[in-house]
Amino acid sequence: MLRLKNINTYYGKVHALKNVSLHLGEGEIVTLIGANGAGKTTILNTISGVTPASAGEILFCKEPVTALAPDKVVQRGISQVPEGRQVFKPLSVEDNLELGAYLRYRNREGKASIHKDMDLVFSLFPRLEERRRQLAGTMSGGEQQMLAIGRALMANPKMLLLDEPSMGLAPLVVQEIFRVLERLRRENGTTILLVEQNAKAALKLADRGYVLETGKVILEGPANELLENAEVKRAYLGKDKKEMWER
Amino acid sequence: MKRDLLLFVCFSLLIMVAPQLFEGGYLMNVLVFVGINTMLAIALNLLLGYAGQISLGHAGFFGLGAYLSGIMTTTYSMNPWVAMPVAALIVGALAGLIGFPILKLKGHYLAMATLGLGIIIFIVFNETVDLTGGPSGLSAIPNLKLAGLSFDSDVKNYYLIWAFTLAVMLFSINLANSRIGRALRAIHDSEVAAQVLGVNSRVLKVQIFALSAVISSLAGSLYAHTMTFVSPASFGFNFSIELLTMVVIGGLGSIYGSFLGAALLTLLPEFLRGANDYDIVIYGALLMVMVMYMPGGLVRGITSLFSKFVKKSGADHA
8 A cells, every 4th residue: 555665865964764665555554663763753754745755766555655745645645643742732622623634625525524534533532522622732641642643534544654652641541542543444444654662562553563773674574573573672672681681 | 603703793883983982183093003003913913823924024015015006106197996906916926936935934034034024125115216215205195086085084094994904804804713724823833733734834824924915015005095105114124023012912813912902002102192201111111011911912811801800700799
């Protein structure tokens, strides 16, 4: 469904992504793990067109989306949940959600279908419905994360890019959010690309994973294999620390 | 939405009967200025309060509208009704053209760029003497005429200006409540988040900048045709700052706030005239007190005071 071929991205002179290639099948949940600065967020931003690639090709549903502006990428069916949630704090929950459907309003899509999707979001996150008139900035971190995901879903995407949805949240809330992601894939067939620091939780949810280091893919494979991989364990899962000490 | 409409109708009625309450004269002239300044404050508020993009050069767009209208109707004897939209179109196109490169800048840098723009426009007014009359200004600009009625008195001008101001207000309220208004507030809060939702922030910022310039130009044209005289002094850096103060005092992101801010800053100097040399001191002190105690602007300050009062009197009854 999505295929990145030899993507190179720069921030000014900094070479952030070096020949990154990855792919996602339809309905798959794939996770990108890696340390800070490995290029996880950059991959998402490159796909969504926020920081365009300077070389390489991105295909979505067999069509190139490499040099498209962010709004065109959304139009094709890729929605990003940006890092740190970035909900619009002075706006109400409802306004935030309606912003997610920004392009659908422009395309004169009927209000009925947009409101149907809002109901879907409310069924996934009932707490948002309770707070629909509340200002987004007054909600807890977990609720804001739910809103950020709900807002991305309002664009009716085929594929969801999630950037560290667990950041700064209590483990229970993380579980709740991950359960919703699973349900989304099961019920709507949404394809999900998940960037996570919480590698263990992410690999448990995902089908496959990619491990990134300083802008390169150093390892890829089925999630359960990565979970067992000694190198991954040592570097990202915080296990076998003792071994390191002893060595 | 219905409440907004009701509020607007009440406000319009108030504006319509206001001349009956005050016995004409000099105050009418001041109220004409309140109308013009309201239009300008709304224009800047759409850009600053909604989209979160600062401009310290809006006096320049105001001046361009005034001068373009003035020059087209005097030197080229064009009909003022034609000159006004032509001026607005030119100013809008210019703002769009300049907006593309400078709106990439953010915060202080955007402030500097727009400041520079305002200064350049000001210098052009002063130096192109053949066209603008230079520092001594441009005079004998014709009044607007409508079906044999010439807008040549303060009361007539009052209704003319306020008809336009109310139209701009209604338009802006609708815009603010539309999906575009939501997108503007989204850009204000987080441009990246707005982008990944499909808001083309770059284009939208330029569009709102151009719209803001068009409204300012319209206010400028109306100014030229009611005053019949324009000179560069009215369009300097000071006036850009005054507009900014109106918007902030009234309340960022509030259309009625822009009216209150414009009304206050236009009327205050008139009322303080009795204080002779101390007027500036009192003026400055009042502004400071207001910003300290009503940081959200007049509209929010007054509504929160009001709701506190209602709560208190409710508690007294109980």
